[in-house]
Amino acid sequence: MKLPLYQVDAFTDRLFGGNYAAVVPLSCWLPDTLLQAIAAENNVSETAFLVEQQPGHFAIRWFSPLAEIDFCGHATLASAHVVFSRDPACQQLTFSAPAVGELELRRGEGGLIQMSAPRLPPVAVSQVPPELLAGLSLPPEEVLVSDQAWFAVYADERAVRSLQADPQLLTRLAPRDVVVTAPGREVDFVSRYFWPANGGLEDMVTGSIHAGLAPLWAERLGRRTLRAYQASARGGYLYCEVADERVLISGHTVLYLEGVIHLPDGLQGAQNAG
Incomplete structure (x- = not known):
């Protein structure tokens, strides 16, 4: 089994700046233990996994090398970079996650990517x-x-x-x-x-x-x-x-790596989204 793998530097306009995230688009969810193992193997701050539910709308999950994370902004921008790069005509998309609901991503001016996040003041x-x-x-x-x-x-x-x-x-x-x-x-x-x-x-x-x-x-x-x-x-x-209920967070992104993950076929048992 082969999975696409991207690594993107987010919140920077130069390579080797900002924060690095791995992005793995999936056709369906894999077992949680396998997602965590992939994130640990990638060994970057977060790995984002995406499953497209309908055109322009993706379920997203984020894993650090240690645990699943409720919300990761830089890996969300990195994921948007990957989707936008694969579909140059796409100007807006939506990611959804249980802890934060829907996150809208847009292409901004000057190469920026804008994320609409929930307002979460301390x-x-x-x-x-x-x-x-x-x-x-x-x-x-x-x-x-x-x-x-x-x-x-x-x-x-x-x-x-x-x-x-x-x-x-x-x-x-x-x-x-x-x-x-x-x-x-x-x-x-x-x-x-x-x-x-x-x-x-x-x-x-x-x-x-x-x-x-x-x-x-x-x-x-x-x-x-x-x-x-x-x-x-x-x-x-x-x-x-x-804004009153949302915070718009924008940043630049730079692609560092595009590759392929090779998994034995016995590891690919799919499961429903968590």
Whole structure:
């Protein structure tokens, strides 16, 4: 059995920047254990699997090397890149996933791909986990929380860039991850994202968390359109527009690899979508 495999750098306009994702289009779902094994073998931050349900509408699932993920923004952009490249006439498509519902993807101006994501702002907390404070080398000014992550807010971009994270302590915060953020000097806001319990110490660029970061900074900066930078080793730019119920997150994508996965026929037992 042969499966197509693509690897795409997302939230960057240059190769070897942004965040890498693998994309595997399928004709039907494979067993979860096999999907997880493929993601572990790919060993990138996420592998997205797609099954077309009707023209322009795909079911999507995301797997890190360790576990299935509820929502992954950069792998969604990477998947849209693959679909758009295979069908140059396609201008808009829809991905659906149980945890986030429908995600609309559009071709944007200047080669951008725009994703419409649910608005998921963080909320205030009355008690901060001690593992969070001990797991970050610099104390935050404020801590908020969403279903996805703890938000550690700093006053200055330099703190976000320079702080160090203790993976053993942050792992204890599972299933939530940790995002650190501050106002930016050349962009509206910056961030870094740590997820040792679900994928790795630091994610390169995390599209999904901007469904929470963009509403947070839109309210504090008094504007709905924002430019963001995730200050990881590879770095990536995100262009965000905050609406009443949705957040539009845009970025560039670059194809790195196109290949074929070879699987023994005995592994291909299909199952219904999870």
